[in-house]
Amino acid sequence: MKYELTKLDYVDLAYVMTPEEISDVFIERAKSARTIRRIYKNLNLPSLAEYKRQLWEAIVLLDATKEEKSKCIEEAHRTIKNEKLEALWNKIFEEESKWD
Secondary structure, eight states, X not given: OOOOOOHHHHHHHTTTXXXXXXXHHXXXXXXXHHHXXXXXXXXXOOOHHXXXXXXHHHHTTSSSOHHHHHHHHHHHHHHHHHHHHHHHHHHHHHHHHHHO
16 A cells, blocks of 8 residues: 555645656655646645745845855755655655555
């Protein structure tokens, strides 16, 4: 038996992975990219583009060049993505180990 991602799992990954990436990484544990997008729409989550726009507006206040700001955003995104993926995989393995 495989763990299936919950709505909360999808929300947690919403701004660090696209629905396609989620579906590709978690394969049989995840719904299709189309279904994930529908979940986001039903929950009225802002789009990834809107999230990035808001993030950029916040980081504009930093005293740095545009290139430095872009690198900062990319590094933060990569770090957050890795932390969320690690936490979710740990949750999955923990839940699945209970079923064995």
